[in-house]
Amino acid sequence: MLSLNLEKLILPNNEIHFYYADINDFISKVGVMQERLTSDEKLRAGQFKFQTDQNRFIIARWLLRSLLSNYLELDFGEMILKYGEFGKPFFNTNQNIKFNLSHSGDMIVFGFVKNFNIGVDVEMFKSNFNVMDIALKFFSKKEVETLLTLPEYKREVAFYRCWTRKEAIIKADGSGMSFPLNTFSVTIDSDDKAELIEMSNGDLNKEKWRLFSIKLSVDYLAAVAVEGNIGHISSKALTLLEL
Incomplete structure (x- = not known):
């Protein structure tokens, strides 16, 4: 058994x-x-x-x-x-x-x-794509601006911080990909500080949300979002x- x-x-x-x-x-x-x-x-x-x-x-x-x-x-x-x-x-x-x-x-x-409500996301680090190409298509203007201020060697992990946190939020909300990723912004420059900081359409109340990043190994990063x-x-x- x-x-x-x-x-x-x-x-x-x-x-x-x-x-x-x-x-x-x-x-x-x-x-x-x-x-x-x-x-x-x-x-x-x-x-x-x-x-x-x-x-x-x-x-x-x-x-x-x-x-x-x-x-x-x-x-x-x-x-x-x-x-x-x-x-x-x-x-x-x-x-x-x-x-x-x-x-x-x-x-x-x-x-x-x-x-x-809770959402989780995990991503395996990959290097077969251009970080900024994806960010420009899916991330908010504020997140793209933050990425551009970082040196190139820090952009990959910042990209995955952003992606996992945003995915966790929309999974917690239960809306799936029908909730556009570029309509809200999260912090991306630290594993320790994870926050929902800006919404462009008012569908999310940032005061209600808590975010956490979890580094599982050198190859995986996870995020947890809870609406409470x-x-x-x-x-x-x-x-x-x-x-």
Whole structure:
């Protein structure tokens, strides 16, 4: 029997729990994990063309269900996941726990909080594109100006700070890419200072939002956005416990 190497999880009202997992640490058990998923999830996994994408979906869904079952003290089969208009999953009960997940490359991340909308994003650093070309198409004028003030060797990490923070916000908002990235601005010049600083259309109230950046390794950067006054985030790597 497989389980996560975690004690009983308790989520305080004013705290975010963030988890990350390397797919390579779980790939040998993907068959066992698939058996625990619902028939709908197995069907969705089978719709992926490539085995790598199937495995990523199975592992991510098994990890999500394992974490939720720990928090809520429910069995896998008792948890019915629903999806919003733009594909954001949610738990269709009166439970006040909110969650979100993201993946890039071999990394999967999860965020959990009580009572507030939450979004997470993770990106693997890539160098096969021009940072400024993408920024000019998708970022706000203020963010582009900030990028241009930085020396070239600092622009790549600043770009990923910007991208992950903006993606986390629109995922928390639940609007998907229907929320234009260039209509709001975030700080990008520091891992420690992450803030929503400007909105051009008034759809976001910057006073309600909290942002966090998490450097997972030299290759991955993640961000968490929560629509609430949450001051603390804890981060933990997920590992397997085989019974």
